[in-house]
Amino acid sequence: MSHTVFIDGEAGTTGLQIRQRLEGRKDLEVVSIDPAKRKDVDARAELLNSVDAVILCLPDDAAKEAVGLISSNSVRVIDASTAYRTASGWTYGFAEMDRDQRAAIASSTRVSNPGCYPTGFIGLVRPLVTAELIPSDWPLTLNAISGYTGGGKGLIAEFEAPAPETSSDAFRIYGLPLQHKHIGEMQAHGGLDHPPLFAPAVGRYAQGMIVEVPLQLWALPGKPRPADLREALAKAYAREAFVEVASAEECTALQKARAGAAGYNADLDPEALNGTNRMKLYVFGNEERQQARLVAVLDNLGKGASGAAVQNLNIMLGLPETAGL
The missing domain is CATH 3.30.360.10 (Dihydrodipicolinate Reductase; domain 2)
Incomplete structure (x- = not known):
């Protein structure tokens, strides 16, 4: 079974590198929004709530707006901005940081990618x-x-x-x-x-x-x-x-x-x-x-951004941690 992933902000530097790292994987399907509907709030909200995982590659305010559009309790979110790195309810996505951190990431639906x-x-x-x-x-x-x-x-x-x-x-x-x-x-x-x-x-x-x-x-x-x-x-x-x-x-x-x-x-x-x-x-x-x-x-752009995001994605979805890396 493949998991669906939406990279919100895939045209940016980090988003592009994440997409490149996910290309060719059989266990993941990267979905994109119709360019004509990129600024359509309803269309974005529908996509954000319909996938298994979302990776936000957006400025802080835009990332907060995107999180506000997610009402599903099952969608796993990885935010690459600085908006939630010390926020309550979010897990810090540095798996190697502590012996319990990897398990915390695996059980979380909200992970903040480290700087x-x-x-x-x-x-x-x-x-x-x-x-x-x-x-x-x-x-x-x-x-x-x-x-x-x-x-x-x-x-x-x-x-x-x-x-x-x-x-x-x-x-x-x-x-x-x-x-x-x-x-x-x-x-x-x-x-x-x-x-x-x-x-x-x-x-x-x-x-x-x-x-x-x-x-x-x-x-x-x-x-x-x-x-x-x-x-x-x-x-x-x-x-x-x-x-x-x-x-x-x-x-x-x-x-x-x-x-x-x-x-x-x-x-x-x-x-x-x-x-x-x-x-x-x-x-x-x-x-x-x-x-x-x-x-x-x-x-x-690797361990400091896109690589870490893919590593967190693998952990959150129960996939081999080194896949695509």
Whole structure:
């Protein structure tokens, strides 16, 4: 038996990638609305309530409007916007986040797809908070860079405009008011008492990202070693198909290889996992200085968006979790 799926907003960047990941599957049938009726509220409501699952790839307000049109108790909804990521009654769609999270997703009819930056941050931090290596009230900072597709249609159009209309900067920091919409999500699902200090940036490349959390180990109550952090992460994700923790040997090799005196390294490529639903975590440390840098590499359109949505869809419909991924 195949399940019917409606991607509301399938023409957007995330929607297109979700559809591509679902193409050719025999266990799913992707249905679309007649383009002439796309703005017809009654037609949309009828379709939203007639399928087995809905994936919303819409701006926040439009996503809320779509949810308001769903009256059926059996339709399973995955929302890719930020509208419900900390909302009561919604399950956070990061299956690897906690040992009970996958079961919660499977039993839920309302799942909020995680943001791309929070996926990297929570993936790095939550297991360490759970293991009490990082106190829940610790002041954390994350530095991150994403491809420009994470900025939506406006930024994509700007960065891909033909010369001379296009901008020329190679690197751009943003979120300077310190009120980025991902912060509440990172605090809530990272298990933190206070919002982290978030320093995001965008680069002149399409997709892929690096999320980094620096730590002063000497200041932490238990003064953990870099090895303690890596071992806690490895234990948390030992049986996961999509989250990998680099070995101590790999991290050491990366710290030395091609680095030279300045410490530059070309092997940590933000585009390394593009087109996949994978995320790879690294722990780089200096025992003498008692410092560490936690690093996550993922595709902002993969594990940070469309890949995670398909993974959640599989879990919610009782299908093999890795199907299409």
